[in-house]
Amino acid sequence: MELIYARWLGWCSRVALAVLTGSFLLYVFGAEPLVPLEQLPALWRLPVGEYVAATGAPTGWGWVYRLGFGDYANMLGVALLCLVTAVCYLRVLPNFFGNGERALGVLALLQVIVLVAAASGLFAAGH
């Protein structure tokens, strides 16, 4: 089981880090950002609530609709990094039940539910 998880984890992590690095280079060297780069020093000092209010930056999954902007294209790499664990758990989930390891199967299922709940934006309410 560890070997299957490791194989998926290795590939998914590499893809996520490659997307993160590639999209960051695009952000810095060309793609137009939602928040202009020269305004960042005045904005990154603010608490996140004030930053969002000042820039109109998206919360929840709103970044998906801003993928055309350099800064939010970079979010794709971040989101992929955050998805890796759920993908790997989903991959080994049927194996646990198939091997008769029901307790571990249930734990894996609960873990996926927790990760999906965290990702859903259910807990994204403001300050």
Place this chain on the structure above:
Amino acid sequence: MLPEPTWWIWPLALFAVCFAIGMVAVLAGVGGGVLFVPIVGGFFPFHLDFVRAAGLLLALSGALSAAPGLLRGGLASLRLAMPLALIGSVTSIGGAMLGFALPTDWLQTALGVTILAIVALMAFGRTQDLKAPRPDALAAALQMNGVYHDAATGREVRWSVHHTPAALVAFGGIGVLAGMFGLGAGWANVPVLNLLMGAPLKLSVGTSGFLLSVIDTSAAWIYLNRGAVLPMLVAPSIIGVMLGAKIGVRLLRVAPARVVRRVVLGLLLAAGLRAVLKGTGLWN
């Protein structure tokens, strides 16, 4: 008043600092996240909300990169990690939400106190490698046992764990701290796995890396959904730490590990004090 430096100075400085963090973290055997949050939070102009998010993603990327090798080598165990990871990931969500609810100065002070406690744990903590303990009922029910191959001795090491309910409570607390401060939690995972549960040290270190990848993921989603992930902080930090870690691994054979560890403890001590002073308003 000095003019505001052009925008790219800070990400460049962040990259350089993270490169150094990546290097010394490997040499000192600590996670990059525990150095990143207090140092960048204390000495860079970024708000702590963004620093915590970047710290969490930094710890997450390190854990995701290391975990495949640990799992393949039998040094991380899914059946040991899964119950603990589940509790830790639930409470890390709570920790992240608590971090957003608390005033920044309280959070900064609490971060400083936590870092100073980590320094004490690292300076005076111990580890043990005793024979496999008799498993408790929960560990037996969840089959939290196994065998791993110790390449150093060439022997198969049989392991089991005990005190599982207490460890679940401990991982609940670890999750809160990880989510609230954006710290990787290897500094706490290993003592709980090794000293409390009786897992062998190598398995504890390896499983801790895997645990981080699960616990930090849950909290990272909260930061992402709140809009606290600033790409201009996250990408240079992750790339810097990863490149620094590669150099650190090469230096591992020749660097004086004890000296490096003392330097890291000194850095953490300074960063912890800085966080307390900043949080209490004594040094802004």
